[in-house]
Amino acid sequence: MLDGAVLVTGGAGYIGSHAVLALLDAGHRVVVIDNLTTGFAWAVDRRATLIQGNIEDDGLVRAALRDHDVRAIMHFAGSIIVPESVTDPLKYYRNNTVASRALLESAVVCGVRHFIFSSTAATYGTPEKVPVSEGDPTVPINPYGTSKLMTEIMLRDVAAAHPINYCALRYFNVAGADPEGRTGQSTAGATHLIKIAVEAATGKRETVGVFGTDYDTPDGTGVRDYIHVSDLAAAHVAALDLLVAQPARSHVLNAGYGRGFSVLEVLDAVDRVTNMKLERVVQGRRPGDAGALVADNRAILATLDWKPARDDLDMIVRDALAWERALQQRS
Template identity: 55%
Template sequence: MTEDKVLITGGAGYIGSHTVLACQERAYPVVVLDNLAKGRRDLVPAEVPFYLGDVGDKTVLDRIFNEHRISAVMHFAGDIVVPESVVAPLTYYANNTCKTRQLLQTCVDHDINRFVFSSTAAVYGQPETASVSETAPTRPVNPYGTSKLMVEWMLRDLAVAQDFRYVALRYFNVAGADPLGRTGQSTPGATHLIKIACEVATGKRAELQVFGNDYDTPDGTCIRDYIHVSDLARAHVSALTHLRDQGHSLTLNCGYGRGYSVRQVIEGIKQLSGVDLRVRTAPRRAGDVAALVADASRLKASLNWVPEHDNLDFILSTALDWEERLSAGG
């Protein structure tokens, strides 16, 4: 009998490629769809079936669903840069919302009713409390967050209308790289703080910009909850297992419950690399909020998820190791 498989959209990208590895470790067979706009083909293991194409293309989706017995979808494909979403909102609504609607319709057409969605803490906007739970108001302040929240609404309504179950994972700040060096953040022109700091430390960039130093935080810079990408990938596999075991639909925060400022991250990279990074203060970016920290108690309770890498130095060291590997031609 043909084995059930999981379709991972965006599986050649940063988080998607780590989740492919996490699925393999749990013996969940996967199929990857990626347009390689930001992903790398070599980050997908050679034995994994790979399709080059767009997640909004019904033709390629039909082909995948006809050629493989897909029982669930993990959806990572999309755009993720907050300032970019502010200046190009229609692009974000097209790529993150409209294309996901097409993916969901094709899933329904092929009787696929289990779905794990890559959402974001940006759905909360400017939170009213230091620690944000899933019951906090969803008031995104940028089109990126809105585009993801609209998908959550579609998932909610679809689950009411028919036999369809989902887990929406609201990421806080994802960072680090596979501890075994198999994959990491490889997107050219990435905008993530830790990635940029590592690029400065390895000589790929001349300087690091700190966007705003007058926020209402202890050192004036933004505070974020950084979760190691491998822990996040394992959360996705736990979500998949939950759905396979007939679990109900869930919306869950993904973070560690503690925040670090931009300056703390920069100092950490300086210490690990031994490089005195050149840092320049720049104006605040549109759409940024002062502090965003997860209450992840529901994730731990619902999926029995226990983080393995809840340590900022470990996160930074794996990110730096990956950047050095890239510099060496890896």
């Protein structure tokens, strides 16, 4: 067990709030910094300490690190919408790259020894082969992926110069919600397919867009590797355990299940779970989207003490749907 607290940046957001739950359930002491731009204070478990602010605020971050005896950071704060990164790249380099640089400097100044970073499969761009492994070329095709890759490079260089180790988890497509209904994806205007589909299934949207049917995939629609958010949160806790146990080593690991589903296959799953038929509207490709992104996940399975517990597309959809219905009741 870590001797000290874990700081979770962006811990009031979708993936961050699940990581907070996983850490607390494992017995860790947790401090959250979130500016609540897209996150929600109510999504942070009451067992954690919530500080509202920005990770670029050196004074606030360093006070939190020292006051709460923080020994590890899990960094989720940032912007995540691929098409927006194409139209507003400077926002992504500010929120994802510049802000991460500030956070890393605060970590070094305050002697934090372990850093876990929420990276992305978008660092690969359009991979030469599928599934894609950690050693394959990283050639992002959008500013979102580039901004995350730049942070990975900073982590590599900082770890070479200072007594800190890190694990960068390259997420594939994260979906679902806490099976106990404690948190889920709550941001308005979300762009994730399963979130959009369950919003349509509960009447929040009239249709679901299918962006591109001419990809080099079995049915022409984009193929993605969908990982349940609770499995992903568990992988973060396992990564922290590994960093503590092996303080001289750092890791870059794909976080996925190793198989992909097309847009149409996902929508078929939602139809099965809801026993209804979603209205699908075919549109052109979105800028910055790759045709297929599927993880070669052998490294994460071999490196971490972690095995997926919810590797089932229908289960992911059911959990997402249950959370969407709970949000309706909340409002």
